[in-house]
Amino acid sequence: MLDKQEQPVEQEFLSDLKRSIEIQDEENRRLPSKTFKPSGMKCMRSMYYQVIGAEPDKENSSYIGVGICNAGSDIHERIQTAISQMKDSGMQCEYIDVGEYVRDRNLTEIQIVSNQGMETKLYHERLNMSFLCDGIVRYKGKYYIVELKTETVNKFWSRKEVAQEHYNQATAYSLALGIDDVIFIYICRDNLDMKSFMFHVTDEMRAKLVAFINECQEYIDMETEPPIPKEASAKFCQYCSYKSICKGV
Secondary structure (H helix, E strand, O other): OOOOOOOOHHHHHHHHHHHHHHHHHHHOOOOOOOOEOHHHOOOHHHHHHHHHOOOOOOOOOOHHHHHHHHHHHHHHHHHHHHHHOOHHHOOOEEEEOHHHHHHHOOOOOEEEEEEEOOEEEEEEOOOOEEEEEOEEEEEOOEEEEEEEEEEOHHHHHHOOOOOHHHHHHHHHHHHHHOOOEEEEEEEEOOOOOEEEEEEEOOHHHHHHHHHHHHHHHHHHHHOOOOOOOOOOOHHHHOOOOOHHHHOOO
8 A cells, every 4th residue: 555645656747747837937037127017007006116126925836827827828829820821811911020110110219129939029218118019910901909818718708898907008009109009819718719809099098108107107216105096906906916015905
């Protein structure tokens, strides 16, 4: 009979595999850069902590969480590849190289930092804002920013429009690249079904976002934390990396 502490070899192997995934994730973690991120522009207080270089909460890696993130990245790359092949299938769609787009339009405030797969990392100097762009397409003669999102089946089936927490992200991309319309493609993580929604960005929305960023920068310059947002709640703050230092909820 096996000792209570012993495991069959296949179970021991699986346990070691899971732990190895978690160890590698923990070892590869880096502090986020001291820049504004469009994907995090829903809370000025968390934006403040990131830009000043505050230490984020330490969280133990989960092999499941690592797998979900990796699967999402794989799905994105496959969809991006499929978009780039639409022209070959006779569609009126051209996948635009983001770096070339920036250079061709002389967007002098934008630095092309690197290419990560089919994504392009950009940095907006004036706004101290860095972000990864999933892609730009010219579809039926018009330019659009394309943003891919994976989500659980429950969120996907109830999805009827662009999620409100993605508004500022789309606006930031529009502000940086000078394109008014963002096509969001939401992908069901469970069966890879897709839904698409158009998000139109106005001058007023862009101006409001610039004011929001500038206000946060003023708090940074004064070395003063912004007030806790009125929307703060356990649900609002659940995925924030700065809950410990903020203690807003």
